[in-house]
Amino acid sequence: MVPRITLRGIQKYYSGSRVPAVKGLDLDIDDGEFLCILGPSGCGKTTTLRMIAGLEHPTAGEIQVGDQVVDSVEQGIYVPPEKRNMGFVFQSYALWPHLTVQDNVEFGLELRNVDSATRKAAANQVLEKLGIAKYSKRYPSDLSGGQQQRVALARMLAVQPSVILMDEPLSNLDAKLRLEMRAELKKIHLETRATVLFVTHDQWEAMTLASVIAVMSEGTLQQLGTPDDIYNHPRNRFVAEFVGNPPINFIEFAADDHSALSASLQQFMDDVRSGHGAESVGVRPESIRLLPAAGTAPDTAYSGQAVVASVMPTGGSWIIELVWGEQRVFATTNSPPNVQFKDIVTLWVAQGDLHLFDENGDRLSNLDALPGLPDSKYSKEQNVGHATSTT
Numbered sequence: 102m103v104p105r106i107t108l109r110g111i112q113k114y115y116s117g118s119r120v121p122a123v124k125g126l127d128l129d130i131d132d133g134e135f136l137c138i139l140g141p142s143g144c145g146k147t148t149t150l151r152m153i154a155g156l157e158h159p160t161a162g163e164i165q166v167g168d169q170v171v172d173s174v175e176q177g178i179y180v181p182p183e184k185r186n187m188g189f190v191f192q193s194y195a196l197w198p199h200l201t202v203q204d205n206v207e208f209g210l211e212l213r214n215v216d217s218a219t220r221k222a223a224a225n226q227v228l229e230k231l232g233i234a235k236y237s238k239r240y241p242s243d244l245s246g247g248q249q250q251r252v253a254l255a256r257m258l259a260v261q262p263s264v265i266l267m268d269e270p271l272s273n274l275d276a277k278l279r280l281e282m283r284a285e286l287k288k289i290h291l292e293t294r295a296t297v298l299f300v301t302h303d304q305w306e307a308m309t310l311a312s313v314i315a316v317m318s319e320g321t322l323q324q325l326g327t328p329d330d331i332y333n334h335p336r337n338r339f340v341a342e343f344v345g346n347p348p349i350n351f352i353e354f355a356a357d358d359h360s361a362l363s364a365s366l367q368q369f370m371d372d373v374r375s376g377h378g379a380e381s382v383g384v385r386p387e388s389i390r391l392l393p394a395a396g397t398a399p400d401t402a403y404s405g406q407a408v409v410a411s412v413m414p415t416g417g418s419w420i421i422e423l424v425w426g427e428q429r430v431f432a433t434t435n436s437p438p439n440v441q442f443k444d445i446v447t448l449w450v451a452q453g454d455l456h457l458f459d460e461n462g463d464r465l466s467n468l469d470a471l472p473g474l475p476d477s478k479y480s481k482e483q484n485v486g487h488a489t490s491t492t
């Protein structure tokens with residue numbers, strides 16, 4: 102049985118620091134989830150993972166794995182890392198320098214008294230999977246950073262832990278290998294049904310890997326949800342902006358001149374501002390559709406006229422910079438855009454693609470009153486840090 106992991110009121114102050122690295126973290130991670138902890142540098146991702154592994158002590162709070170409390174400041178309980186049945190790969194992947202790749206990968210199995218033939222077979226299988234079997238007789242010092250990183254992954258996977266903790270484990274790989282390793286990790290997760298906690302600051306990596314994403318900022322959990330939920334129903338402006346490339350566009354209600362917006366959008370903005378306290382609206386670049394200047398947007402859409410400021414091809418898609426009244430917005434398209442610098446275009450956005458935020462930057466969750474607007478299944482009240490991708 103793969104255990105569920107529970108964090109309650111986890112706080113972490115490093116000695117000498119007045120600012121907590123992690124503050125008041127509540128998190129429930131269901132069996133077999135692939136949870137990505139996502140956030141900018143210094144937001145507390147590694148600290149959180151190290152506390153779950155038992156390598157760092159919380160200053161307050163409790164961590165439970167399955168039925169067992171493994172750390173409780175209040176109850177004075179502490180279970181050491183080797184008794185938590187977790188496998189980890191951390192940012193610095195310490196391999197044994199005096200052991201070959203093969204012996205490094207077999208090491209954990211040897212500790213568990215697994216016989217030599219079984220060890221060899223298990224190590225070979227995982228080395229093969231990660232594409233490093235050909236280096237099995239080499240020593241770590243004869244490998245590149247990326248190869249060493251894969252050996253560290255292989256060493257961890259060989260013992261088939263029921264909980265896998267990984268801290269930026271693909272950071273030293275080139276783009277192609279990163280993608281291959283991601284696909285491999287996804288497969289391994291499906292095969293083993295282990296509970297995986299994977300730390301990354303790369304939103305794309307989190308979106309492609311996770312069944313559930315925990316977005317953190319400055320030591321606090323900002324949102325917990327499926328990749329779809331995080332992207333389409335961001336709980337606040339921080340999450341909305343952190344996920345998505347190019348980033349979401351914001352139109353500030355108070356600050357900007359809206360005279361270039363269509364009458365229907367102006368009306369809408371007045372309504373949601375006075376009726377719902379909305380202070381800004383977010384629009385993802387792919388939600389902005391373009392028509393020739395004389396084109397007619399659908400009746401129910403919010404539209405306006407804009408000027409093309411630049412067209413940037415990215416290979417398979419295009420980023421188009423538009424000046425819309427006082428706003429500068431970015432749109433994306435996957436088909437060749439039939440527009441040029443200085444062209445006047447009609448742009449429109451479907452009502453359901455508008456994200457509304459209040460003065461605190463929180464997503465407005467009472468949008469039911471506005472027909473056609475999306476609302477999150479993780480409402481403010483529900484989203485207390487329960488990671489499950491099935492509800």
Ligand SMILES: Nc1ncnc2c1ncn2[C@@H]1O[C@H](COP(=O)(O)OP(=O)(O)OP(=O)(O)O)[C@@H](O)[C@H]1O
Pocket residue numbers: 115116118121122140141142143144145146147148149302
């Ligand atoms: N050993 C330590 N002693 C004191 N402060 C620390 C220590 N480790 C981390 N911190 C501080 O705690 C905060 C969180 O650090 P943490 O390493 O958890 O961030 P992170 O999200 O993993 O960042 P990164 O993406 O850069 O790895 C940071 O402000 C950091 O400076």
Ligand SMILES: [Mg+2]
Pocket residue numbers: 146147148192268
């Ligand atoms: Mg880190």
